[in-house]
Amino acid sequence: MDLPKRIELIEVCPRDGFQNVHDIIPFEGKVAIIKKLAEAGFKRLEVVSFVSPKAIPQMADAKEVVAAVRDTLKAHGVRTVALVPNAQGVETAVECGINELTYVISVSRSHNIANVRRTPEESMEQFKTLIQEYGHKIDFRLALATALGCPFGEEIRTERVAEMVQFGLDLGCKEISIADTVGMSNPKRTYDLMNALTAQFGADKFVMHLHDTRGLALANTLAAMQLGVHKFETAAGGLGGCPFAPGAAGNVATEDTLNMMHEMGIETGIDNDALHEAVLLLQQYVHAPIVSHLMSLYKTKPCV
Amino acid sequence: MDLPKRIELIEVCPRDGFQNVHDIIPFEGKVAIIKKLAEAGFKRLEVVSFVSPKAIPQMADAKEVVAAVRDTLKAHGVRTVALVPNAQGVETAVECGINELTYVISVSRSHNIANVRRTPEESMEQFKTLIQEYGHKIDFRLALATALGCPFGEEIRTERVAEMVQFGLDLGCKEISIADTVGMSNPKRTYDLMNALTAQFGADKFVMHLHDTRGLALANTLAAMQLGVHKFETAAGGLGGCPFAPGAAGNVATEDTLNMMHEMGIETGIDNDALHEAVLLLQQYVHAPIVSHLMSLYKTKPCV
Structure with a gap:
């Protein structure tokens, strides 16, 4: 099994997680969690x-x-990422001095319209304008939503994803x-799409952003890694995605992904104990169970 | 990604699941659940x-x-499996007219002693005697516990697993x-062990029995499938393994595994709706949350 020796985890809980919790996390909670995540060793944080x-x-x-986390993040050499519409x-x-911006366009027409009330073509036009105007001031990254499945049943063609890439x-x-x-993806689908994209553009160009609705995110991660993909966006505590089904539809949990990587001998630069502390801190502010597998192990004694 | 076209799921919840729930499932509950599982299409049930x-x-x-389920299982063409020590x-x-017997030996010496108060060699001797005495009356299968990791820290050598196979x-x-x-396994470890074993003995000879303690069971399943392994023991509701950490250390959930297989276009012969009914029935008798990913989706509306 040929896997990358080192992977980068980009922590997105402060953005994708915090914006989807039902009860708003107070300012001081957000700041404390973000600082703790910076201490854990992430080199990019979507804040x-x-x-x-x-x-x-x-x-x-x-x-x-x-503003409150800037100095700490700088001291830890963390690049800040923010999502902008x-x-x-x-x-x-x-x-605010953010380092990188994420702009989201859905491959699915119906999802893009539901999400931002524009067609994908209109979003592409807007993104082009933003880059023309601000590209000399800040780095942009493009996130292709629904690239691995549309909740409205629209077919997602690989050729269309490649065009948007x-x-x-x-x-x-x-x-x-x-x-x-x-x-919605499965390992075969993830493999097939990423096989086509990495063959055309190279694995370095891609970051995977996987949700764990059906428990397949780690298997999907493995499938992408077998093609050399080595950057993954994950969320501490498995937060994110859907505020009405805690854990069910969240991002893949950083702690579960980290455990898989470390168990396979893959370097991440992340300190597991510090991440553990961040997840426990998170639990103090999120009024819903944290349902990652590692969290279950944190709370209970190891089972022999 | 080269995967088997068809896989067999062997349902072990009535044995590995029921024997690990804290509150004993009443007789009528066991019978109802086993009958429902037979209706779902499993061809082997560890009852x-x-x-x-x-x-x-x-x-x-x-x-x-x-005795209570025999006729129903026979009518559905289900072979019964039982574990015997x-x-x-x-x-x-x-x-009782059981079709196949599972006998467990731990590859780990310390685990075998903890489990059955014998060394692995003594268990092997006992198994040999049992087969000599009863092998003409009933089929035996050997389960190698801790083949992918020992909870007491003992090293598990591939050569030793191969010898026991x-x-x-x-x-x-x-x-x-x-x-x-x-x-305790991870996809790389699963791949490496099964790569050695399937190369030596052929993929047909193996069944995987994976627990989902750290959320890696489906990724481990995928790794084994890539080597042609096509038989997997799973438990409805993800029950089993450790009564003190519900969901954390159970078997990989049948419904999650089935979903992965069906989404990848792999035949199983199992009816998803009937399995869904079995899991809901299970929930009536198990006084702990069912934490499979698909169960989360059963209970909540699909999240868009």
């Missing part, structure tokens, strides 16, 4: 999204959170995030 | 263990359970179950 506080009240204090978000991010790379994005937005 | 009721009170009604168990099983095959076992008893 916030700069979005309308009416649409996503969980992110209303995004600017203040970034529009020019206003980009401007705020640039003001090409579009992002042509605009200067250094990497493209391939998202299984609602956890 | 009971014939063990001392003092040691495992959950199995005290094993004979009665087998000794000659008394074998005799009861033969009387050879021992079982030499005695006439048609298949050997390779167990990750406490869910």
